[in-house]
Amino acid sequence: MEKPSRNVYLKMKTLEEAAALWMGADPERRCAVETVPTTHALHRTTAGPVIADRSVPHYHGSAMDGIAVRARDTFGAGDTTPIRLQVGKTAFPVDTGDPLPSDTDAVIMIEHVDQVDESTMEIRAAAFPWQHVRKVGEDIVAGELLLPEHHRIRPPDVGALLAAGVLSVSCYARPKVWIQPTGTELIPASRAGEAAPGEIVEFNGTVLSGMVEECGGVAELREIIADDYAGIREGLARAVDSEADLVLINAGSSAGSEDFTAAVVAELGEVLVHGVTMMPGKPTILGIVRGKPVVGVPGFPVSAILAFEQFVRPLLYRLQGLPCPSYDEVDAEIARKTPSKLGLEEFVRVILGRVQGKLIAMPLQRGAGVITSLTRADGILRVPQELEGLDQGEIVRVRLLRPKEQLDHTMIMIGSHDNTIDVLANEIKRRDGRMQLSSGNVGSLGGLMAVRRAQTHLAGSHLLDPATGGYNHSYVERYLQGVPIRLVTLAVRQQGLLVRRGNPAGVRGVRDLARPDVAFINRQGGSGTRILFDYCLRKEELAPEEIRGYDQEEFTHMAIAVTVLSGRADAGMAIFAAARALGLDFIPVAEERYDLVIPESFWEDPKMGLLMEIITSGRFRKMVSELGGYDVSMSGTLAGQWDGKKWLSGK
Ligand SMILES: Nc1nc2c(c(=O)[nH]1)N[C@H]1C(S)=C(S)[C@@H](COP(=O)(O)OP(=O)(O)OC[C@H]3O[C@@H](n4cnc5c(N)ncnc54)[C@H](O)[C@@H]3O)O[C@H]1N2
Ligand code: MOO
16 A cells, blocks of 8 residues: 555544444453462452352361360250360360361350360350351352453452462453554654754653553563554554564554555555544544554643543453443632634543532643642543533532542642742642642732632732732732632742843843843733733833833743744743753842632631641741742731731731
8 A cells, every 4th residue: 555645534533433333342251361370360350150169167167265175065054054065075175266176166265265174174055056157168168150241359258269279360461561562753762862853752652551451461561663654564464463462553643744544554554534523632542453452642742641541552451351440520710711623522630629629620730741630639530522612610520539538638730830839839738748739820810810719729920010020919809709718828939030141132121122222021911920021011111012022922931932042032021940941040120929818718717737747847948049030038927917808917
């Protein structure tokens, strides 16, 4: 077959259709059966019924320390009619587990026996037949069913098998999964530290291997193959001819000029599905090649993981004869309007927490390449394909990515992101392993709105009032009428001018930006940094027109740093961390106060107590100082207490 040109997935299937085709292709598909020593059978699945070889116990044994007797020799014993027994004739000392001497049928506990002399025992109660005796077969009778077919073996099961003399078990082999990363741009994870521009570290393979192991399979992660039709075809042929039960080809699944997976599967076998109306995960390929299931897993990491969960996980369980375990779910209120594409079922990663009795789901970044949208998420919700999105406040079903108990120990903090939040999150976890700070970046104003709607435990805000030069107070007055809160300063952070190392343009401050030989790069209108910069200009009595590049905008601190590093601008305003990340020089020009906005209702919560303990600790201050670009002398101080109408303190 000719090297195909671009391939287009013409007939997308819904998740249900795709799953039905995929799982319906061979409902009886199982791994090979192998004999496993019982001592190594934990978590394996039985391939047939397991029958006891021996009875347990296989002899009558004492269940107590005491004396073995014939019950009938003890009949009539009572408080006023004690009976004496002779050691070696009518009484035989036994310990728990000892076989009963022949012709005895009961045991009397040592506590209920009086030793009269060396050879005489006295009892004051009769023993009934088989009292304190573990009889033959009491637990297991030889020939009985110990474990049914398709049973996943747990630790007590291993105990029962060994006790019953079953030394090996017929189990399904663990599914072997061949994982084939493809992509000319990929470099092996072992070289992760050296990736040059255009090179991507291969990590999906390791992620997928971990997921295979979690489902009871054995992953074989292969070396990267370049985007080359013949190479991928050869790789797939080797994979399906190997012992693998299932083949995953990562990337090359979509419509790019070098996306060959679907064409190769079609040439060597049959494509059941190419394109599923899910997002991320849309270009997923499901096929059968030489009798083996093959999945073309999309290249973007979140797409790869979701495609695995939908199609690989159920098959791995089936191969072991097991039902696919369902995920835990909860109902939560979605904190933000969440638009979604009609015709695609979207998987939105969210953080979750209980705020004033309601479970709140706050959507995180949605890009399929954003792996941290999964590492930071507490759950995933699905926007059905027939909807154009979800409205803020709707109740939605969310699949949990953490244990349910965690929800009560999660603090939600949304608003403007700042690096000190990372320090805070780390300290919280260190101090109390059950606790967690889940943070979402929606900007300062977004944080205030979430406080107003009782959708967050606290918010982080650094809103400058250009009229006064003060921080946050006037915004609280404007947006939090009727909502009592406290403002606690987390840190004061420096904003400054980023210039190339050595400051070749000789910029010493905002004044110098008016020099005709200096090119500036600005932040977008509405951003906190832009408001601050305009404020600085006014203080210097400079007009925007005097700044060359004032109308050139970037959207993040890092984008400003990149623009300066590349030489497209000589200076831009951003935080110190952005300068440090790219090795730029930093000229401090202004300080902004970053406050926590804490609803009064949360102030008395023990979680808040822990938070305050951390913020006021020397350790926290030291760690934040070491980040560079922060002043921590105000950390933990009350910047204001607002009762919903007026300031009780702090203004
Ligand atoms: N014109 C169109 N382009 C794309 C479409 C489309 O419909 N039309 N779909 C997009 C969607 S949705 C997805 S998802 C991706 C799927 O891409 P591929 O499966 O073809 O994968 P690549 O393009 O080769 O890689 C995507 C991305 O992922 C990185 N990658 C790949 N393998 C790995 C790995 N093993 N470890 C880490 N990262 C990996 C790769 O470098 C790329 O950055 O296509 C869209 N395009
Ligand atoms: O469907 Mo793709 O998998 O969104 O990124």
